[in-house]
Amino acid sequence: MELMSDIFSRFISTVSSISYRDIIDMLLLAYFIYKGIKLVRETKAQQLIVGIFVVVVIYVIASELRLKMMTFILENFFQVGILAVVIVFQPELRRILERVGRANVKSLNVFNDGYSADNTTQNWSNAIDVIGETVSQLSESATGALIVIERKIRLGEQIDTGTVMDCIPSVATFGTIFFPKTPLHDGAVIIRNARIVAAGCFLPTPQKEERINKQLGSRHRAAIGMSENSDAIIVVVSEETGTISIAENGELTRGYTKERLIKYLRSQIIPEKKPAEATLLSKIIGRKDQKDGGKSKKD
Incomplete structure (x- = not known):
């Protein structure tokens, strides 16, 4: 109980310390991350971002486990890799920056996807x-x-x-x-x-x-x-x-x-239609109907 009380009090303390500036900061960060993902997914850089994320995860794990050789190799890889990424993906980076430059007020709409999403x-x-x-x-x-x-x-x-x-x-x-x-x-x-x-x-x-x-x-x-x-x-x-x-x-x-x-x-x-699974409510109603039917037969 003391542990739960301590965790709850820390949670309340953390939440109460969040100001409106922190909320604006988080919302802006989330928005720019979202727009960045939308820009990147239109180019070959999408696969690159996934690859970089995997390498970063491996680096963090290697650092935590104190794998010196692996950490040394990955640190040097990051130093050279940034320059290599800029050179190899120069056309994609230029295209992304051009899209940012062409952006207007309408394109700032978070829910505007550019094309119809009606994929029925x-x-x-x-x-x-x-x-x-x-x-x-x-x-x-x-x-x-x-x-x-x-x-x-x-x-x-x-x-x-x-x-x-x-x-x-x-x-x-x-x-x-x-x-x-x-x-x-x-x-x-x-x-x-x-x-x-x-x-x-x-x-x-x-x-x-x-x-x-x-x-x-x-x-x-x-x-x-x-x-x-x-x-x-x-x-x-x-x-x-x-x-x-x-x-x-x-x-x-x-x-x-x-x-x-x-x-x-x-x-x-076109994806194959799978038979709809019965919901919990329909199962309960079905069982109730079966019971009521059984009682009526007995009566």
Whole structure:
């Protein structure tokens, strides 16, 4: 009891010592951390931040356990690592600073995510149907197309290279974008949260060009490169043959039909519905009904 009383009194003392300045300080810190995470997650620096966090945790553990060799190596790593990070991730750091410079009052809204977050199953189902119909029509006319479907890894860098949009996918919209000789037809369309967020985007080149089939065109190479750098699903329509292909995890699979494409995209993007578990209240009500039913039978 004395221990609990002592802990409680310390807690009350700590809380009572917090001033309004401390509250403002904590809120500002939380806000800037949140905005920093939002900026970083749009770039390759996201993986870097995770790696740095892991190294810091290892360093703290090594210091607590007094592992001299490990601590010495990590301390020297931090000294050189900061300079290496600035050099290697210079484009990402520049892009982040540019976004901060372009920020306006509207962007200071904590809940403003920049794009629609309506990621419902119905929206994805509609978007996939539209993609399937669009790709089928473009395949028949041998019109080239490149559609990137974003998943967990954010594609902010690629979005910045194109024309930013925010619209619900439709066959007419895709047809306008990929119509030959139009300004956006050579680039990629990026889908996020079942919406078109950008068009005319440039995608990274494959990491190992020598392993790519020489007969593949620029769209297929870009699709493979994008799939190597993210978990996105990339749909390609060949401008020469009208063949429908999918690039994923660095691999290109060709010869999709409309039905097969829609089925595959649904299986990969729309989560399977799990049977809803009975709530505690429903279980109690169910048991009560069973008991009441048993009593009525006895009566």
